[in-house]
Each structure stands twice: as C-alpha cells, then as structure tokens.
Amino acid sequence: MDVRLARLDDNKAILEIYNEAVHNTTATFDTVDRTYEQQVQWFEKHGDMHPVLVAVLNDRVVGWASLNPYSDRLAYARTAEVSLYIHRDFRGQGIGKRLLNDVLEAGRNAGLHTVLSRIAEGNESSIRLHRQYGFGVVGTMKEVGFKFGRMLDVVMMQKML
Numbered sequence: 001m002d003v004r005l006a007r008l009d010d011n012k013a014i015l016e017i018y019n020e021a022v023h024n025t026t027a028t029f030d031t032v033d034r035t036y037e038q039q040v041q042w043f044e045k046h047g048d049m050h051p052v053l054v055a056v057l058n059d060r061v062v063g064w065a066s067l068n069p070y071s072d073r074l075a076y077a078r079t080a081e082v083s084l085y086i087h088r089d090f091r092g093q094g095i096g097k098r099l100l101n102d103v104l105e106a107g108r109n110a111g112l113h114t115v116l117s118r119i120a121e122g123n124e125s126s127i128r129l130h131r132q133y134g135f136g137v138v139g140t141m142k143e144v145g146f147k148f149g150r151m152l153d154v155v156m157m158q159k160m161l
Contacts, residue, residue, distance in 0.1 A: 062087045118157075
C-alpha cells in the first residue's frame with residue numbers, strides 16, 4: 001500500500017468512500033450524499049497547510065485522510081481538524097493507522113500546531129486509534145448530532161504537533 005497526496009482525479013473514489021460513510025456510519029454527521037461538484041470544491045480548498053492524502057492498493061484508492069481548516073478566523077490558522085475514512089471492504093487492515101500517521105506528519109511539516117478530531121459516541125476503534133497517535137480527550141459534546149433516529153454525543157480529541 002502506498003500513501004500519497006491526493007490528486008483531482010482521486011475525487012471520485014474519495015467521494016464514493018465518503019458517501020458510503022454518510023449512509024452507514026456515524027463517522028460523519030452528513031445525512032445526504034455529497035455531490036461530485038461539492039467534492040471538488042471541498043478538495044480545492046485544501047493545499048499545503050491542509051493536505052488530503054490517499055491510500056492506494058493495487059491502483060485503487062482504499063482510504064483517505066485530510067487536515068481541514070478548523071475555523072476561518074485567523075487566530076485558528078495553525079489549528080486543523082482531521083478527517084479519516086476507509087473503504088468498507090478495507091477496514092481493520094491498518095490503513096487508517098498509516099493514513100493518520102502520514103497526515104499528522106504532513107501537518108507538522110506544514111507548520112500546524114494543533115489537530116482536533118470529533119468522534120461520535122460508540123466509535124471506540126476510532127478513539128483507540130487516535131489515542132495510539134497521541135490524541136487525548138478534551139471533552140464530550142452532549143447530544144449535538146441526530147443520526148439514525150437518535151441524538152449522539154461527540155468526543156473531542158486533540159493532539160499538539
């Protein structure tokens with residue numbers, strides 16, 4: 001498996017992975033599919049400071065990670081929020097570990113200071129993964145998202161780079 005910077009032509013695969021998560025997981029609180037046009041707009045807002053990486057196995061994108069601006073307020077410029085999604089057929093194979101490691105390193109190299117992660121309650125594997133890479137829990141936001149018929153808490157985790 002290789003991890004590399006995402007290219008514009010990776011967006012179809014990134015979108016497929018993301019939209020599957022929209023429908024079947026609480027990894028995102030989106031409840032409707034993202035369109036390809038929205039995906040490209042999202043991608044174009046990223047750059048050196050906020051990279052998008054893809055994991056490629058046998059010429060197929062099987063996962064992706066990104067560092068996203070936390071806020072448009074300038075005082076937050078060195079803070080990012082991480083996103084990490086793995087294709088459903090490739091979860092549990094260490095791809096998430098590699099992507100998280102590499103995207104954090106890219107953020108460090110870009111001059112970021114802090115990375116945040118919001119994880120829905122019950123996603124213990126994601127919380128464990130983030131802990132392995134030095135994230136600590138900084139709080140729980142109670143019942144902030146409604147998905148799959150219930151209100152969900154969100155655990156906020158943080159890592160200082």
